Amino acid sequence: MGESGAGKSTLLNIIATLDQPTSGEIMLNGTDLSHLSENESSQFRREHLGFVFQSFNLLDTFSNRDNIYLPLVLSKKPHQFMDNKLKPLSKILGIEKLLDRQPSEISGGQKQRVAIARALITDPSILLADEPTGALDSNNSEKILNVFEQINERGQTVLMVTHSVQAASYAQRTLFIKDGKIYNKLYRGDQSRNQYLQKIIDSLTALENNEEVD
Amino acid sequence: MVQLKLALHNLVKSKNQSLPFIFSNSIWVTITYIFLSMIYNTNIKTNSYGAVANYILKLGLIFIILIAALSTFYAERLLSKQRTQELGLYSMLGLTRRHLKQIVLLENSLFYMICIIIGSVAGITFSKLAFMSLESLLGTTSLHQNFTLLPLIYVAAIFAGIFILIILFDFWGLKRVNPINLWAKSSQPEKEPKSHTLLAVLGIIALLIGYCISVMIKPTGAAFGQFIIAIVLVVAGSYLVFITASISLLKILKKNQNYYYKPNHFISVSNMLYRMKQNGAGLASISLLCTSILVALIASVSLVEGQNNLINLWSPVDVQIVSKAPLSTTAKQTIHKLANNYQITMSQSHMVAVTTPSMGILSGKHFKPQFNTKTEYTLSSLDLRQYNHLQNTNYHLKDNEVLMYAPGTNYLQRHISVQGRTYKVKRIKKFNGAFVYSHNIYKSIFIVAANPTIAKQLNPHSYVYAQGFNTHGTKWHQKQFANAVQNALKVDPSNFTSKYIMRDLLKAMFGSLLFMGILISIVMICATTMIVYYKQVSEGYADKHNYQIMSKIGLSQKETRKAIQSQVLTVFTLPIIGAILNLIFALPAIKSVLTIFSMYDLKILVVVSFCTISVLIISYTIIYLATTNVYRNIVSH
Incomplete structure (x- = not known):
C-alpha cells in the first residue's frame, strides 16, 4: 500500500520485468530479473508471471475463451492442454457461461474474472495485480477479493498493489511504501479480517502523519 | 453560428x-x-x-x-x-x-x-x-x-x-x-462480422456476369453501355466477394483449432476477423486498382512492343520506293551518289512488280473490292517466280493454290475467293517486297500466284514496281538519306517508305496513347501505394493497444514481428490474386483494342502480361514490406 506516486506501481513493473531497476536486484525463484534480455523477459513473463490490471486489458478482438488461452497459445501449448486447464479454473471463477462471448458483452466484474483466469492459466509463480478492484463497485470487488483469497489458500502467491484498505485486509502480509522505500510491514497471522483491517488503517494513518510505527 | x-x-x-x-x-x-x-x-x-x-x-x-x-x-x-x-x-x-x-x-x-x-x-x-x-x-x-x-x-x-x-x-x-x-x-466495439452466404453468392454471380459480358463484347461504339454494365458488375462483385469471402475464409481458419491456436495465426486471424468489414473493402479497392494498373500497363507496353512489329510488317526493308515504272538507271545512280554523301552503305537492291493494290473487305473467305467506310484491306498480287527469287525460297504452286502474306490479320480460312475464283491458301510469314500503298490505313494483303496470268486474274490492275534496299549508317544519316532520296527522285511521299520515316510517323501516332497509358499507370500506382500505406497506418493505430497488452502478458518483439508478418501475408496475396483473375477476363477486351490498331500479337501480349504481372508483384511486395515496417513501428512504440 502507499500513496499515489509512492512507487508501488514502479515496483510492480520492475518485478514484472516491464521496467529496469536503477539499482539493486530482483530475485524470483533464484532468477535475477534485472538482467534479462527482451526475449528472455517476455518468456519469463509468460511462464512465471500472471497479470491482473485495473482496466482489465482484455482484447476486444478475441472471445473470452481466446483471451484466457492467449498466454498458453504464445507458449505453443496444444489445444487439448489448454482446454483441460481452463475447465477447473472457469468453475472456480464462475465464468463457464461467459467463455464464448466477447469481452464487450460482459460487465466489469465479469471481465476482471476472465482476466484473472488468463493470469492463472499458466500456473504462474506469482500473480501480479495492479489495483484490480479500482474500476469495480464494492459488490464485484468483494467477489474478486474472495477469489484471490481462495486461490491464495490453494498456494498461489498474489502480489497486489492497492489503495483500498478493504482490499488490503484480504492479504496475509501488507507492505507500506513511501517515497520509494518500504516504510512498514504487517503480517495478518491469526487475526480476523476486521482486526487486520483496523491495524492497516492505523498503520496508514501513521504513515500519513509521518510517524514511526513499531 | x-x-x-x-x-x-x-x-x-x-x-x-x-x-x-x-x-x-x-x-x-x-x-x-x-x-x-x-x-x-x-x-x-x-x-x-x-x-x-x-x-x-x-x-x-x-x-x-x-x-x-x-x-x-x-x-x-x-x-x-x-x-x-x-x-x-x-x-x-x-x-x-x-x-x-x-x-x-x-x-x-x-x-x-x-x-x-x-x-x-x-x-x-x-x-x-x-x-x-x-x-x-x-x-x-x-x-x-x-x-x-x-x-x-x-x-x-x-x-x-x-x-x-x-x-x-x-x-x-x-x-x-x-x-x-x-x-x-x-x-x-464492433461485433464480429457474420458470414453472409447470400451476399457472397450475389457477388460471385455479379462477377461472373461481368466477366461474361467483357469477354463477349467487341469494343464498338454501340457496346459502350455494355462495357459500363460489365465494369459496374465487376466492381460491385469484387467488393462483395472480398468482404464476404474474406470473412468466411477467416471463420474457416478460426474453426480449425490446430491452425488457429498457433501464436502467429492466433493473433493475426482474430485481428483481421475483428475488422474485416473495412478490411474487405480496402482489399477490394487495392485489387481493383492493381487490375487497372495491369490493364493500362499491358495495353501501353503492348503498343510499344507492337510498334516495332508493325514497322517490320509494313516496311520489311529500310527503304522502299513504289513507282509506276521500274527505276531508271539515272535514278539508281542518284541514289548511290546520295548514299556516298550521307556515309550510307546500301545492300543489294531488289525489285518486285505487283499489281496495284485494290481496296476492299473480307467477309468469310470472300474478298470484295469496295471503297467506302467499311474498307479494311488492300489486296495485290504477284507471281511465284518473283517471290522465290526475292525470298530465296523454293515454293511450288498449282494453278488453284496461292501464298498469302497478310500481316496483322488473323485470317483463318483455308481458301480465299477473289474475282469469282477460289484458291487454296498457304500463309507465309515473310515478304520483303511488302509496302503500304499510298500510306493508307488499311491492312495490306499480298497474294503470290503460280504465274503472272493468275496474278492478273486475282487483281486485274496494272503493275507497280517496288524497289527496296537496306541501308547501314547512323540513324540520323539514314533518315537524312531517306529524305534526300525522296526529294531527288521526286517520289510522291505516299509511294516512298522508309523505316525511319515510318518510325517517326508511328511514334507520333501512338505516342499519345502510350503517354496516356503511362500517365494512368503512374496515377494508379501512386493511389495504390497511398491506400496500402493508409491501411497499414490506420490498422497500426487500431492494433497498438492490443499489442501493448500482449507484450505485457509476454509477447516478445520477435513474436510480435512474426505475428505481423503472418497477418500481412494472409491479406497480402488476396488482392494480387484478385487482380490477376480480373486481368485474365480483361485480356479479351485488350486484345480487341489492340486488334483495332492491327497490333494484336499473342506472343507479345502473353510476354508483356507475364512481365507486367511480375513487375507488379515485385513492386507490391516492396510497398507492402515498407508499409509493414511503418505498421510495426506504430505498434511497438
Whole structure:
C-alpha cells in the first residue's frame, strides 16, 4: 500500500520485468530479473508471471475463451492442454457461461474474472495485480477479493498493489511504501479480517502523519 | 453560428480519423480530375485513333468514380461512428435533431470542400508536371493540353453527388436512433462480422456476369453501355466477394483449432476477423486498382512492343520506293551518289512488280473490292517466280493454290475467293517486297500466284514496281538519306517508305496513347501505394493497444514481428490474386483494342502480361514490406 506516486506501481513493473531497476536486484525463484534480455523477459513473463490490471486489458478482438488461452497459445501449448486447464479454473471463477462471448458483452466484474483466469492459466509463480478492484463497485470487488483469497489458500502467491484498505485486509502480509522505500510491514497471522483491517488503517494513518510505527 | 463551430470542433477533435479520410478522398478527387482533364483538356479526341483512346478513358473514368464512391462511403461510415458519440452528447445538452442534421451537413460540406480543393490543386499540378516530364522523355508527341475549367466543374459535381448520398445516409442513421443510443453507440466495439452466404453468392454471380459480358463484347461504339454494365458488375462483385469471402475464409481458419491456436495465426486471424468489414473493402479497392494498373500497363507496353512489329510488317526493308515504272538507271545512280554523301552503305537492291493494290473487305473467305467506310484491306498480287527469287525460297504452286502474306490479320480460312475464283491458301510469314500503298490505313494483303496470268486474274490492275534496299549508317544519316532520296527522285511521299520515316510517323501516332497509358499507370500506382500505406497506418493505430497488452502478458518483439508478418501475408496475396483473375477476363477486351490498331500479337501480349504481372508483384511486395515496417513501428512504440 502507499500513496499515489509512492512507487508501488514502479515496483510492480520492475518485478514484472516491464521496467529496469536503477539499482539493486530482483530475485524470483533464484532468477535475477534485472538482467534479462527482451526475449528472455517476455518468456519469463509468460511462464512465471500472471497479470491482473485495473482496466482489465482484455482484447476486444478475441472471445473470452481466446483471451484466457492467449498466454498458453504464445507458449505453443496444444489445444487439448489448454482446454483441460481452463475447465477447473472457469468453475472456480464462475465464468463457464461467459467463455464464448466477447469481452464487450460482459460487465466489469465479469471481465476482471476472465482476466484473472488468463493470469492463472499458466500456473504462474506469482500473480501480479495492479489495483484490480479500482474500476469495480464494492459488490464485484468483494467477489474478486474472495477469489484471490481462495486461490491464495490453494498456494498461489498474489502480489497486489492497492489503495483500498478493504482490499488490503484480504492479504496475509501488507507492505507500506513511501517515497520509494518500504516504510512498514504487517503480517495478518491469526487475526480476523476486521482486526487486520483496523491495524492497516492505523498503520496508514501513521504513515500519513509521518510517524514511526513499531 | 454554433453548428459550424461544433462541426469544426468535431473535425479537429477526431483528426486521427478525419485526416486520413481527407487524405484518401483527395486522392480520389485527384485521379478523377486527371481522367477528366485528359478527356476534356487535351486534343486526344482529334488525335489519330483518338476516338478509341477517348472511349477507353471514359470507361476508366467510370471505373474510378465507382471505386471512389464505394471507398469514400466506407471510410465515412467509420468516421460517422466516431461522430455519433459527440452528436449524442449535443443532443443531451439540448440540441434538436434539426441542429444535429445541420452539424452533419456542415461537417460533410467541410470535408467536401477541403477534399475538392486539395484534390484539384494536386490534380492540376500533377497533370502539368506529368505532361512536361513525359514530353521531354518521349520527345514531342501530338498530344497537347489546354487548361479549361470544365474538368474541375465535373469533378466538383461528381463528388457533390457522392457526398449528398453520404449525407442522406447519415440523416437516415440519425432518424433511427434516439439520443441515448446515439451516445452509447460508438463506445460499443464492433461485433464480429457474420458470414453472409447470400451476399457472397450475389457477388460471385455479379462477377461472373461481368466477366461474361467483357469477354463477349467487341469494343464498338454501340457496346459502350455494355462495357459500363460489365465494369459496374465487376466492381460491385469484387467488393462483395472480398468482404464476404474474406470473412468466411477467416471463420474457416478460426474453426480449425490446430491452425488457429498457433501464436502467429492466433493473433493475426482474430485481428483481421475483428475488422474485416473495412478490411474487405480496402482489399477490394487495392485489387481493383492493381487490375487497372495491369490493364493500362499491358495495353501501353503492348503498343510499344507492337510498334516495332508493325514497322517490320509494313516496311520489311529500310527503304522502299513504289513507282509506276521500274527505276531508271539515272535514278539508281542518284541514289548511290546520295548514299556516298550521307556515309550510307546500301545492300543489294531488289525489285518486285505487283499489281496495284485494290481496296476492299473480307467477309468469310470472300474478298470484295469496295471503297467506302467499311474498307479494311488492300489486296495485290504477284507471281511465284518473283517471290522465290526475292525470298530465296523454293515454293511450288498449282494453278488453284496461292501464298498469302497478310500481316496483322488473323485470317483463318483455308481458301480465299477473289474475282469469282477460289484458291487454296498457304500463309507465309515473310515478304520483303511488302509496302503500304499510298500510306493508307488499311491492312495490306499480298497474294503470290503460280504465274503472272493468275496474278492478273486475282487483281486485274496494272503493275507497280517496288524497289527496296537496306541501308547501314547512323540513324540520323539514314533518315537524312531517306529524305534526300525522296526529294531527288521526286517520289510522291505516299509511294516512298522508309523505316525511319515510318518510325517517326508511328511514334507520333501512338505516342499519345502510350503517354496516356503511362500517365494512368503512374496515377494508379501512386493511389495504390497511398491506400496500402493508409491501411497499414490506420490498422497500426487500431492494433497498438492490443499489442501493448500482449507484450505485457509476454509477447516478445520477435513474436510480435512474426505475428505481423503472418497477418500481412494472409491479406497480402488476396488482392494480387484478385487482380490477376480480373486481368485474365480483361485480356479479351485488350486484345480487341489492340486488334483495332492491327497490333494484336499473342506472343507479345502473353510476354508483356507475364512481365507486367511480375513487375507488379515485385513492386507490391516492396510497398507492402515498407508499409509493414511503418505498421510495426506504430505498434511497438
